[in-house]
Amino acid sequence: MTDKISKDPAAAPAGPTPSGxxxxxxxxxxxxxxxxxxxxxxxVVLLGWLVYAFSQGDVVWATVWDKVFDPSVISGMWNTIIISISSMALGLVLGIVFAVMRLSKNPVTGAVAWLYIWFFRGTPVYVQLLVWFNLSLIFHYINLGPIYKNETVDVMTPFMVALLGLGLNEGAYMAEIVRAGIQSVDEGQTEAAHALGMSSTKTMGRIVLPQAMRVIVPPTGNEFINMLKTSSLVSAVQYTELLRASSNIGNTAGAVMEMLFVASIWYLALTSVFSIGQYYLERRFARGATRNLPPTPFQRVKKNITTFKRSPEGMA
Structure with a gap:
């Protein structure tokens, strides 16, 4: 029985050609x-030109570094974090509620949810803040009957105005994000849960939403980072957050541009920290969806250091 000759070039033995x-x-x-x-x-040239241009500008950089940790700036930074987290929490709750209402077969709840999303997504958040801030011009009292009654100017504090303005606006965007996440879950999951006797509420809370989080978390993280920056608008309604605190110092000390740089430094620091948190949160909800989780930033740094330390002999 003759052996078959492999036609694979990689399997051909090394040596001379038939001609020698x-x-x-x-x-x-x-x-x-x-x-x-x-x-x-x-x-690199453009970056160098940009650095050179700012170095030639009339900016007192010593003032920038001196005011980075000013107590008023730090207090405004914490107020920015508080209002951002509070508004995002309110927006997330409203988003889940109105997303479920939007997907409901009840035409009334579906229509109300659509109108809410249509209005708050269709008007600028700055206008909404001003409406809440001037609400006392048309409603002198907030009267809920025997439950609560008070003057509107006492209820609509700068914090409450900022919370309602940012939170209600964010709720409209979160409703669409949550709706997209819910619709990404296969309908067979819901049918199987109902076949096991689970109610619609339990099915949504235990089956659908946990699976939809993989789709909901990434855009939600982006929305929160955007919220940090959008919170600078609440300075118009007298809420002393980071931008307003920095501007107050700048107007008093005659260092307007320097204090704007200070505010920019803190905004960059906050968005960087929360971006890292978003990465780890996305990585957690990715478990079970991917075989190998992406490496963390620390794991990447460790791998690069280990590779750098290898000797050329070891790599050969």
Whole structure:
């Protein structure tokens, strides 16, 4: 029985050709990516030009570094965090409620949810803040009968105005995000839960929402980071957050631009910290959906350090 000759070139034995001439070694020539180097040089030049332009400007950088940890700025920073978290919590609760109402087969609740989303997404958040701030011009009292009654100016404090303005607006966006997450879950999951005798409420809370979180968490994290920056608008309704605290110092000390740089430094720091938290939260809800979880930033740094420490002999 004759052996079959493999036609795979990789399986061919090394050695001379049938004519007796040995094989030539393959010379691998790497591809030259000149465009990458050109773009890198252009970016470095533009960045250097930008740094040079700011260095030539009439900016007292010593004032910037001195005022970064000013007590008033720190207090405004904490107020920014408080109003952002509170508004996001209110928006998340409203988003879940109105998303469920939007998906309901009840035409009344579906219509109310649609109108809520249509109104609060269709008007600027700045206008909504001003409406709540001037609510006492048309309603002098908030009268809930025997439950509660008080003057509107006493109820609508700067914090309450900021909470309602940001929270109700965010609720409209969160309703659409939650609705998309719920609809991403296969309908067979709901049918199976109902077949087991689970009610619609338990099915939503125990089956649908936990699976929808993988779709809900990423845009929710982006919305919260956007909320941190949007919270600067509440300075218009006299809520002393980071921007207003910095502006007050800048107007008093005659260092307007310097204090705006201070506020920018803190906004960058806050968004960076919460972006890392968003990454870990997304990674947690990705368990079970992917075989291998993506490495954490610390794991990436450790891997790069280990690779850098390897000797050339070990790599060869």
């Amino acid at each position: 001439v040995p094989y030539e070694a393959i010379k691998a020539i790497p591809v030259r990516h000149y465009g990458r180097w050109v773009s890198a040089v252009v970016v």
